[in-house]
Amino acid sequence: MINELQLISAQKSFGSKEVLKDVSFTLQTGDILGLFGANGSGKSTLLKILFGTLKATKATLTINGSPISLEKIIPSQYIGYLPQESFLPKHLKVRDIIPLFYSDGDDQDAIFRAPFIEKIASKKAGVLSMGEIRYLELLLVANLNHPFLMLDEPFSMIEPLYKEKIKEFLFSLKAKKGIILTDHYYTDVLDVTTSNIVLSNGFSSVVYSVEDLRLQGYIT
């Protein structure tokens, strides 16, 4: 089934500062949308609004053509979200964290059998490297049944080996999800995305190439 998420004219102000003035895009199953922007341009703010953990000043969201209140996103499990900071309980071992996300044995096995997971299964989350924890969190969130997935800086501080595994995994997810991806490692993002937008001065613009990113002032 092809699902479609449409964000229409999202606006967000913090006091007198307008972070988002008019941001719109459409995301379908099979799309990987790259979201670029300088620090403070509102990328994480936009993702939090879409996830329903931050209230927008104004925004209309439709899923498969039907408007949905942003407060309903979490309970209806339309969107999975990988935030920038690690969110797993640090005192638990990986093998004890996996059942928190998946009660079904087959689903748990799918995570345990993923590359790199077996060797970290008996370690506590708190002692994993940045790459290991990021990869584990991505696997845990992305394998849930949300039709859409948002990833905030999945490549940051990640060693090349894990980056390649993450890219392979994202390609494999395309068949069943629509994905929004934001990261300052723009070459890694461009490797996997099917379309891209850049946030600048509160507005979103479509970009097609590195040259467009340069024209938008994101890179020099």
Place this chain on the structure above:
Amino acid sequence: MWNFYRDVTLYAAAVCILFGLATVPARDSIINGVLVTIVVFGVFGTGLGILAFGYFQKQQYYMYHNLGFTKRHLITRTYLINGFLAIVLLIITSFFV
């Protein structure tokens, strides 16, 4: 959900037990001290536990959100369960008064 409940309740129990230990000597009997501690647990304990969770483990909310639990859902359930637990403990303890 139960992982959240356990973490919040452990904070709540720790604070209330410390409160109980600190105030029991001032009471006329140990049972009265225990009763007051249970009331404090039922009325303030969950709130304190949630504050502590928000301070030490705030990022973990994203794990629960990805599983479909809103903050309101988690907090309401925890308040209800601990309120019920406090009432049961009060009834049991009152038999020893």
